[in-house]
Amino acid sequence: MEDQIAGHSPAQTIAGVAAPVAWRDLREWLDLVEANDLLKHIASRVEPDEELAAITLLATRREDAPALLFEQLAGERSHARILCNMLGASKERYALAAGIDPDLSIADMIAVTRTVMTRRIPPVRVAKSDAPVNEVVLTGDEIDLNAFPVPKFWPGDGGRYIGTGDITLTSSPDGGRLNVGVYRQMLQGPARIGLYCSPGKHGLLDREGWWAQGKPCEVVAAYGIDPVLFMLAAQVFGAKESELDVAGGIMGRAVELTEAECVRLPIPANAELVIEGVLHQGDVEPEGPLGEFTGYYGRERSPQPVIEVKALHCRRAPILTAALMAKYPSCEIGAYYAIMRSARILDDLERIGVPGVLQAYAHPAAASGWGIVVVSMRQQYPGHAAQVLALTAQCPAAAYYTKWIIAVDEDVDPTDFNDVLWALSTRCHPAEDIDTLRNTWSTGLDPSQYPPEARPYGSKVLINACKPHRYLKQFPPSTLLRREIYERVAARWAELGFSEGPPKINVFHKE
Ligand SMILES: Cc1cc2nc3c(=O)[nH]c(=O)nc-3n(C[C@H](O)[C@H](O)[C@H](O)COP(=O)(O)O)c2cc1C
Ligand SMILES: [Mn+2]
Numbered sequence: 001m002e003d004q005i006a007g008h009s010p011a012q013t014i015a016g017v018a019a020p021v022a023w024r025d026l027r028e029w030l031d032l033v034e035a036n037d038l039l040k041h042i043a044s045r046v047e048p049d050e051e052l053a054a055i056t057l058l059a060t061r062r063e064d065a066p067a068l069l070f071e072q073l074a075g076e077r078s079h080a081r082i083l084c085n086m087l088g089a090s091k092e093r094y095a096l097a098a099g100i101d102p103d104l105s106i107a108d109m110i111a112v113t114r115t116v117m118t119r120r121i122p123p124v125r126v127a128k129s130d131a132p133v134n135e136v137v138l139t140g141d142e143i144d145l146n147a148f149p150v151p152k153f154w155p156g157d158g159g160r161y162i163g164t165g166d167i168t169l170t171s172s173p174d175g176g177r178l179n180v181g182v183y184r185q186m187l188q189g190p191a192r193i194g195l196y197c198s199p200g201k202h203g204l205l206d207r208e209g210w211w212a213q214g215k216p217c218e219v220v221a222a223y224g225i226d227p228v229l230f231m232l233a234a235q236v237f238g239a240k241e242s243e244l245d246v247a248g249g250i251m252g253r254a255v256e257l258t259e260a261e262c263v264r265l266p267i268p269a270n271a272e273l274v275i276e277g278v279l280h281q282g283d284v285e286p287e288g289p290l291g292e293f294t295g296y297y298g299r300e301r302s303p304q305p306v307i308e309v310k311a312l313h314c315r316r317a318p319i320l321t322a323a324l325m326a327k328y329p330s331c332e333i334g335a336y337y338a339i340m341r342s343a344r345i346l347d348d349l350e351r352i353g354v355p356g357v358l359q360a361y362a363h364p365a366a367a368s369g370w371g372i373v374v375v376s377m378r379q380q381y382p383g384h385a386a387q388v389l390a391l392t393a394q395c396p397a398a399a400y401y402t403k404w405i406i407a408v409d410e411d412v413d414p415t416d417f418n419d420v421l422w423a424l425s426t427r428c429h430p431a432e433d434i435d436t437l438r439n440t441w442s443t444g445l446d447p448s449q450y451p452p453e454a455r456p457y458g459s460k461v462l463i464n465a466c467k468p469h470r471y472l473k474q475f476p477p478s479t480l481l482r483r484e485i486y487e488r489v490a491a492r493w494a495e496l497g498f499s500e501g502p503p504k505i506n507v508f509h510k511e
Pocket of ligand 1 (some may be wrong): 184185202203233323494
């Protein structure tokens with residue numbers, strides 16, 4: 001029999017761990033990352049065309065790979081540098097960005113993230129002259145985006161992508177809420193950039209709104225951006241909510257914006273490279289494909305709107321942020337996304353009010369946290385596990401894409417897949433414990449279905465890997481250490497010749 005399980009710290013008890021962030025912009029955050037030995041400078045000359053991505057891919061086959069700052073790029077005239085693997089699979093770099101203690105476990109980071117993501121701090125305006133992004137300002141014919149190093153990532157990509165680790169600002173024509181999204185952007189000319197927004201995304205809804213009024217849609221995009229703006233821009237919030245307020249909440253201080261040259265939208269004052277532009281209805285050019293987070297090429301080449309660039313702002317020797325999309329752990333959508341998505345799944349389940357839910361984890365190796373959600377729970381009544389599985393599968397934060405929803409008991413750590421595989425292999429009876437949901441919310445990016453038109457209708461498997469509720473009393477006890485013996489051995493750990501501390505154990509044998 002197991003003892004009470006510890007290790008599932010509720011958000012309240014560790015909320016104090018998240019302080020306002022100590023950095024002001026990408027450069028100060030990189031200093032912090034470097035001080036923590038999590039940054040590697042690459043001084044040798046590198047080709048932006050496929051070589052940059054190849055080095056990044058090979059350097060990131062380990063989860064603990066550093067961020068990579070490429071300092072010399074072939075063929076460019078702007079002295080720009082490129083940062084790859086900004087966050088990647090590193091929970092430590094996520095923590096340094098969000099002001100969280102980097103030594104916390106992933107489960108505790110999820111709990112603290114739940115707390116900081118509920119805070120809202122609206123942005124503030126700073127004077128144009130105080131905005132670092134205004135070190136260089138170009139308008140009209142002075143703009144030549146070919147002066148910057150613009151990477152082509154994969155051999156089959158449809159072009160060079162200036163925007164992958166980017167943010168795009170738009171406003172809604174009614175109300176003016178500022179939206180921030182990460183939408184890929186392919187270079188189309190010296191002052192023309194293709195913008196791909198998939199159906200339903202707020203950037204697309206904003207643009208349709210302006211076009212419906214017969215007006216062009218103003219756009220601001222930043223291509224060298226701090227990690228919090230990048231992370232928040234890739235999260236889904238309500239259509240009326242501004243991601244800038246959430247970013248301020250996470251940082252514990254307001255995002256700084258300044259006035260633009262040509263558009264009414266503001267621009268991020270501390271970004272590295274920003275463009276202002278407009279999207280005209282009917283101005284489209286072929287765009288894509290791009291190698292995706294799934295590990296495959298995404299949607300086929302298709303006509304997409306083009307941003308006509310009106311003004312460009314940058315810092316001297318700007319640092320552009322580029323996000324390689326690849327299989328884990330080489331994908332920029334890695335640890336941070338898994339932590340944030342897991343936090344929001346727990347928020348949803350708490351709002352619904354289902355009892356007994358302890359932890360959730362959307363492992364980043366499952367197509368950047370999209371494929372699998374594991375939820376741990378304390379079984380309290382017949383049918384409880386089936387209820388938790390069904391609610392998790394369809395809660396707003398988990399419903400999109402997720403194919404595998406797995407429920408485990410409280411002694412199984414969802415962030416530890418060795419533990420999860422143990423539960424699947426010893427507590428799940430497939431003939432009894434697996435259900436399927438059909439025609440669920442999915443995406444054309446999942447290549448498992450044919451014909452491709454069927455892909456937006458997905459399916460989900462609900463796997464009950466909890467001990468069978470009907471037979472809890474008969475279920476064999478897990479093999480666990482006796483507490484006194486563990487404590488005695490732990491006290492002798494160094495004497496026994498082990499250099500690192502003993503593993504922490506919270507569950508012990510009970511007579
Ligand atoms: C690196 C990266 C690239 C992305 N590329 C696109 C894209 O090209 N088009 C798109 O619609 N969403 C893309 N996304 C997902 C959106 O950023 C995400 O859905 C976000 O919620 C969009 O903001 P919105 O909810 O305000 O529309 C990307 C996300 C990341 C992290
Ligand atoms: Mn939005």
